[in-house]
Amino acid sequence: MDINNIITFIAVATLLVISPGPNGFLIAKTVPLSGQKAGFANVGGFVAAFYVHGTLSIFGISILLVQSATAFTVFKMLGAAYLIWIGIKAIRNALNPKETISIGLSKKTPSKISIRSAFLEGFVTNTLNPKVSMFYLAAFPQFISLESNAYSAYALVTAHSLVNLIWFSIMVLALSRVKSAANSVKFKTWLNSITGLVFIGFGAKLAFMKSS
Template identity: 85%
Template sequence: MDLHNIITFIAVATLLVISPGPNGFLIAKTVPMSGQKAGFANVGGFVAAFYVHGTLSIFGISILLVQSAIAFTLFKMLGAAYLIWIGIKSIRSAINQKAITNISFPKEKQKKISIRNAFFEGFVTNVLNPKVSMFYLAAFPQFISLESNAFSAYSLVSAHALVNFIWFSIMVLALSRVKSISNSAKFKKWLNSITGVVFIGFGAKLALMKSS
């Protein structure tokens, strides 16, 4: 695999990573609520999921998602249900935050997500997203020749993971610098409400997605 293919793939992967999606909104929800470490745990989950999708694509298992309507539907509905569940949790948190504010407990703390659970949220959000598998299935034939080995394929997965890590790490660091805003009860209520609606929207969109 030549340098030109690698650079082209990185450019395509970068466009995919920086486009609005569940990952960015998950980071935007996690960091103000649970801190910088939880945000980086989200990112670690994203990266781990990419290697799962990459491995499945390299060994041809992900082709089932494209060739089998039942497998694709089951997989996307699991992913959609998970995204909608995160959305519902966020909206419930917004409602609880409003109730706490109305009862006037100004120092009541929002329950923070653990590092392990933050990693799990990032991992599951991506590993149950068939769009990632479809991206690899579409990209690998264009950037890897038939003579290439698994190492070449994993180098592309690593490039994608690195772009993802850099972009979302910047987002985590940026969000962690606005603590005065993110500690506001009104901001947390607004953020939970917005992210809840957005995640439900992403889940509905995924549920309606058709296999190409």
């Protein structure tokens, strides 16, 4: 594969990665409340989902989501419902913050999201996002020639995944520095309220998105 194509693809992927979206807000919600490991689990879920979309695109299955109005609508609404569900959970937590319980000299902090749950949140958020499928369908024809094989296509998926890994790892490390602020009930309430509204907004926007 032409190195110039790879560099151009990485540049396009980078612009898409760093643009505001559900991934960044999910990281911003997870790290201050559940810690650095949970944030990296989110990122792992993102990357795994990219390979799912990449595989579907390489074998042409994702085309059905664009060419079939019914398939696209079903997939889109599932993604929208999931984003709205995350938003509702966050707002519910904001309205009913768990109080810190003192046990002797130690304190029991509010329950945190598990590593497994954080991974699944990142994975499902991206798997049920038809925009990711359309990105691969729009990008691959431009950067892969007819003579290219599946290995070349997966090289682009890997490049996209590495960009995500680097960008969101930096975000996780940066946000982990303010994790101590999460001990404040006011901070938890504010963070859950903002992220909840944002995810509901993303879900509503996705629900009204039309296939191009």
